[in-house]
Amino acid sequence: MSSACEQLTEVASAGVSPALRAVDCVANEMASAAFGRLFGAEGAMAPVLTILLTLYIAFFAISLLTGRSSLGISALTPRMLTLGLVLTFATSWIAYQGVVWNLAVGGPDWIASQLMGAKGSATQIFGDRIDVVFNAIAEASQNAGQGGAEAAQGAAEGAAPAKAAAAGGGAAGLFSPDSVMWMGALMLLLGTVGVLLTARIALAILLALGPIFVVMALFGGTRGLTAGWLRGVVLTATTPLFVVLGGGITLELLVPIVSALVQGAQLGEIDGRAAMALFVVAAVHLALMGMVLKVAGTLVSGWQVFGLARSETSRGGRDNAAPPAQAMAASGQVQPFAPAATASRTPAVSAASAAAMTAASVSEPGAAASTGDRRTVITQVSGGGIEPLGTSQTSRARGIGSRFRASNDVASKNHMGRAAAKETFK
Numbered sequence: 001m002s003s004a005c006e007q008l009t010e011v012a013s014a015g016v017s018p019a020l021r022a023v024d025c026v027a028n029e030m031a032s033a034a035f036g037r038l039f040g041a042e043g044a045m046a047p048v049l050t051i052l053l054t055l056y057i058a059f060f061a062i063s064l065l066t067g068r069s070s071l072g073i074s075a076l077t078p079r080m081l082t083l084g085l086v087l088t089f090a091t092s093w094i095a096y097q098g099v100v101w102n103l104a105v106g107g108p109d110w111i112a113s114q115l116m117g118a119k120g121s122a123t124q125i126f127g128d129r130i131d132v133v134f135n136a137i138a139e140a141s142q143n144a145g146q147g148g149a150e151a152a153q154g155a156a157e158g159a160a161p162a163k164a165a166a167a168g169g170g171a172a173g174l175f176s177p178d179s180v181m182w183m184g185a186l187m188l189l190l191g192t193v194g195v196l197l198t199a200r201i202a203l204a205i206l207l208a209l210g211p212i213f214v215v216m217a218l219f220g221g222t223r224g225l226t227a228g229w230l231r232g233v234v235l236t237a238t239t240p241l242f243v244v245l246g247g248g249i250t251l252e253l254l255v256p257i258v259s260a261l262v263q264g265a266q267l268g269e270i271d272g273r274a275a276m277a278l279f280v281v282a283a284v285h286l287a288l289m290g291m292v293l294k295v296a297g298t299l300v301s302g303w304q305v306f307g308l309a310r311s312e313t314s315r316g317g318r319d320n321a322a323p324p325a326q327a328m329a330a331s332g333q334v335q336p337f338a339p340a341a342t343a344s345r346t347p348a349v350s351a352a353s354a355a356a357m358t359a360a361s362v363s364e365p366g367a368a369a370s371t372g373d374r375r376t377v378i379t380q381v382s383g384g385g386i387e388p389l390g391t392s393q394t395s396r397a398r399g400i401g402s403r404f405r406a407s408n409d410v411a412s413k414n415h416m417g418r419a420a421a422k423e424t425f426k
Contacts, residue, residue, distance in 0.1 A: 005029055016134075016193045017127030023197055024105070027204030031101065034208035035093045049090060049215060056083070056218045086218055090211045101207055104233050108241035116248060123196070126244045129251050130192055136258045137185050137278075140265035141178060177270040181261065184279035188254075191286040192247050195293075196240055203236040227305035235300045242292040250285040257281065 008022040038045045060079060063069040089096050112122035206229065213229035216222035257277045264271035 015131040143265035181275040184282040187282035
């Protein structure tokens with residue numbers, strides 16, 4: 001650990017802001033040291049990286065020989081970009097720190113500074129404001145304790161009043177204004193500093209292990225781990241942003257409450273209403289932090305991570321979108337008859353043609369017998385299936401056009417009947 005980080009660590013217990021500075025310094029040094037031990041000049045994972053790159057190129061050559069890939073811009077561009085990014089971020093700490101570390105640590109802090117209109121680091125300014133609030137609470141508690149001690153000394157002249165005061169103090173116990181004030185301060189401390197430090201430490205660990213997950217982006221079977229790592233980095237990086245923005249609103253609500261506590265402590269006692277208000281605001285802020293973590297997790301879980309890992313829902317939807325005809329053809333099944341589709345493409349056979357063919361078969365019984373025992377029945381396709389021709393004419397011939405259709409059918413039937421009679425006489 002460098003001398004600068006040692007100095008920050010020594011004063012980390014002085015307040016929230018020094019603790020955040022110490023955590024950032026130690027995390028940066030830990031990530032740098034881990035990167036050098038993994039993929040540095042003498043890193044333990046350098047031979048593994050060489051083997052993985054060799055396998056990547058060998059698999060691509062095999063796919064070219066077997067015809068599964070082609071030497072084209074569409075095939076070479078994503079592979080070359082992936083190979084270049086992996087080599088850059090896995091072998092150069094300067095590139096990794098300048099892109100990944102600065103985006104994960106400095107990006108959310110810059111966004112919070114712009115939203116709050118602060119000059120400098122919004123996280124450090126937020127830590128300083130929390131220190132002011134806790135110093136005021138500690139001062140109020142100290143002043144109230146001194147005033148209570150003076151009152152106890154004045155009441156110590158009589159034994160009975162002293163015993164009564166002691167009994168009253170034991171009965172008040174946990175629900176005294178001083179205890180409620182400190183419980184609210186503890187909840188506020190957990191909801192602000194606790195969440196901030198936890199997110200920063202988790203982000204430092206993920207960034208220290210980052211080069212390993214960057215190398216896993218080479219192969220399709222391990223890209224899901226890279227996508228999960230990126231989701232974790234984004235989750236732990238955006239959590240301080242929500243904490244700073246939500247905590248800023250909470251601190252604005254606490255300003256008049258803390259002022260009331262300080263004024264009451266100067267008179268020798270803590271205002272019970274102000275202590276209860278502090279407890280309620282701290283409980284609301286703690287619930288808000290739980291909601292923030294849930295919302296951040298929901299946002300990150302819906303991220304597709306630049307196409308590295310597609311969700312199973314989209315894959316299932318794409319597979320189910322295949323035409324049913326192809327699916328049935330692949331399974332070897334015969335497609336059933338579709339009456340509605342066939343009915344729209346099959347023309348209806350007129351009743352006159354049916355009558356003419358029936359008359360011709362009746363007028364030449366010998367010819368029908370000599371040719372064979374085959375009989376042709378003309379049917380018509382309707383919306384419900386295949387049915388005889390005559391049954392659907394009544395239901396389908398409706399409206400004004402049915403009159404003309406009926407006369408035309410009768411005329412054609414008479415004409416065909418006369419033609420069949422002439423052929424018989426011949």
